Amino acid sequence: MIDPLQFVRPDFDELEAYKPVLPLEELAREIGCAPGELAKLDANENLYGPAPSVLEAIANADHHIYPDPGSTGLREGLADYLGVGPGMIVCGAGSDDLIDILIRLCLPRAIAIAPPTFGMYSFLAKISRVGVIEASRKPDFSLDYDAIRTAVADGAKLVFLASPNNPTGNLCPDPEIRKLCELDALVVVDEAYAEFAGHSAVPLIREHPNLVVLRTFSKWAGLAGLRVGYSVADPGLSERMMAIKQPYNVNVAADVAARAALAHRGEVMESVRMLVAERDSIVERLAAFPYLHPYPSSSNFVLFRVEGRDAGSLAQALRRDGVLVRHYNTAALRGCIRISAGRPQDTDRLVDALARLENA
Ligand SMILES: *Cc1c(COP(=O)(O)O)cnc(C)c1O
Numbered sequence: 001m002i003d004p005l006q007f008v009r010p011d012f013d014e015l016e017a018y019k020p021v022l023p024l025e026e027l028a029r030e031i032g033c034a035p036g037e038l039a040k041l042d043a044n045e046n047l048y049g050p051a052p053s054v055l056e057a058i059a060n061a062d063h064h065i066y067p068d069p070g071s072t073g074l075r076e077g078l079a080d081y082l083g084v085g086p087g088m089i090v091c092g093a094g095s096d097d098l099i100d101i102l103i104r105l106c107l108p109r110a111i112a113i114a115p116p117t118f119g120m121y122s123f124l125a126k127i128s129r130v131g132v133i134e135a136s137r138k139p140d141f142s143l144d145y146d147a148i149r150t151a152v153a154d155g156a157k158l159v160f161l162a163s164p165n166n167p168t169g170n171l172c173p174d175p176e177i178r179k180l181c182e183l184d185a186l187v188v189v190d191e192a193y194a195e196f197a198g199h200s201a202v203p204l205i206r207e208h209p210n211l212v213v214l215r216t217f218s219k220w221a222g223l224a225g226l227r228v229g230y231s232v233a234d235p236g237l238s239e240r241m242m243a244i245k246q247p248y249n250v251n252v253a254a255d256v257a258a259r260a261a262l263a264h265r266g267e268v269m270e271s272v273r274m275l276v277a278e279r280d281s282i283v284e285r286l287a288a289f290p291y292l293h294p295y296p297s298s299s300n301f302v303l304f305r306v307e308g309r310d311a312g313s314l315a316q317a318l319r320r321d322g323v324l325v326r327h328y329n330t331a332a333l334r335g336c337i338r339i340s341a342g343r344p345q346d347t348d349r350l351v352d353a354l355a356r357l358e359n360a
Contacts, residue, residue: 169297
């Protein structure tokens, strides 16, 4: 018999599989409640879900026809939304797809990341046999410019920064992005949470053609399950990205949903405003629990440092009560939990669960 594993790349032997979030049904079964009863505050999703007009557009789409490989209509809608030319936009199956396309397009010796940050950059780099140089953030989670400059000098020709950063919640100010764009590298600013921050680096692309901005419909528009994101970049670079992407990477349902979200953005932004208000309310109400210390956030989640008790056990205890928050095991985030903003009833669940722990 031929061993099938002998054909697999040996450098994958040690690769840890990306740790996926458990399916909702499975989680609910484990906890012993209905999926709808969970306060799912662990993945920064928009718990209001897609707007009714978006759901209607999905229901009426031509699902039996292959999607447009050029995503023409969606790119025109995005051009109007952002005030750039459609030639500066490339769409993908979530912004994760664009991260992968950029890495495979450039295939640098290494990428630079600024941990603690989103895990997908290093995961996708490793899949493409690209090195990862960590330019760790300072204790206040601001960028360490010198560390990034050194990484670029060491061959990191792609720099990935999330702004607002996940899981720390802070924005990277424009002057810092400008300064990074003077480096001899492509600077990729991942703005998955831009609509919550009300700020974007897109206008900087004109003066800095080596700046790439990634955006997504996953968070603000409540379309995480449909997988649709996009990049905004120099037209020449965008054309090269278009040339290597999978032609049907944006499926028909995702395409019509994203276009409808843009067409009805006033309605969609209403849920964004409610989530931002709820984020502030979480910070305010959790001040009653003095062991929880929030970091400032420009996003739809808040990172808390847990002092005087174990953050992992706290997350576990909340989970047993049907409240899901994100806990980290990495050194830089030891003792931290990240809580996503949900609906007012989700915050109530969170506060009640914390109060019950207090009295236990
Ligand atoms: C959630 C998240 C994404 C995911 O984007 P998709 O469009 O769903 O692939 C990308 N970047 C950051 C920083 C995120 O937190």
